[in-house]
Amino acid sequence: MxxxxxxxxxxxxxxxxxxxxxxxxxxxxxxxxxxxxxxxxxxxxxxxxxxxxxxxxxxVPVARYVQLMRLRQAARRLASREPCSVFDAALEAGFESPEAFSRAFKRVFGTAPSEFRQRPSWQIWSAFFVVPYFSRKLTMQVQIVDFSEVRVAALEHRGPPGLLNESVRKFIDWRKRSGQAPVASTRTFGIPYGNPDTMPADDFRFDLCAEIDAPLEPNAQGVRELVIAGGRCAVVRHSGSTDHIGETIYPIYRDWLPASGEELRDHPLFFHYLSVYPETPQHEWQTDIYIPLV
Structure with missing residues (x-):
């Protein structure tokens, strides 16, 4: 044998x-x-x-990684506009007490949880959240593709990123009612205009988009038609909740781009959502990030 x-x-x-x-x-x-x-x-x-x-x-050691993951979850929970006390955030993140949670949070963020809830700063988080595993994995998975332009129906969200889910629900409701961009059978995209981690929350703008193949009918929801331009793009896949997508984006610009010799095109990055919401659990979501190149 x-x-x-x-x-x-x-x-x-x-x-x-x-x-x-x-x-x-x-x-x-x-x-x-x-x-x-x-x-x-x-x-x-x-x-x-x-x-x-x-x-x-x-x-990083396993205890450090687990603590960072728990702090990340707590930070996202505190920054959301849903009511959340420091006590609730501590328990939901697996800390034994609010005191232990507050000490760990302040050690990482340099601010108390209650202060972070009032003025979230993801730039600080990105500076502290350094896990070599993520950068190594990204460097191996970046691809360059030719993206074909696509016509989409788009709903603009303006305002704090924490309220984006309200716009998502509104857009999904329009898709179901209009029948022009069925949720299960057409591609879904997102276009952020600016970095939500560094810009004033009220200035944040994000287009929720769904592929269409016919002229858009007039509607009361403010959904409009636009074109996502085609061209060369660097693509990397983000696994898990899009709440943490910045942890996949930053290494592209910090590590991959300088070493690649590529130049960026004057066009915002965009997301292609490969998972159906809410049928797919957040930790199983797959999202392709497209970085337009010259």
């Missing part, structure tokens, strides 16, 4: 899949048991070596 031959690439792929399962588990269970014992069982690794394997693969 022939003996199967396993290449180094096969072994690396299997190894990576085990860690991808661990990272997905952490993302989906931030309120649960994320001890080394629990996570080593998910990965099917020895608990005596798991913390070293994790730090080597991801770039």
């Amino acid at each position: 022939p003996i199967p031959i396993h290449t180094d690439d096969d072994a690396r792929t299997r190894y990576a899949k085990r860690f991808e399962a661990v990272l997905a588990y952490i993302e989906a269970n931030l309120e649960g048991d994320l001890s080394v014992d629990a996570l080593s069982r998910i990965a099917n690794f020895s608990k005596f070596h798991f913390h070293r394997q994790f730090a080597s693969y991801v770039g």
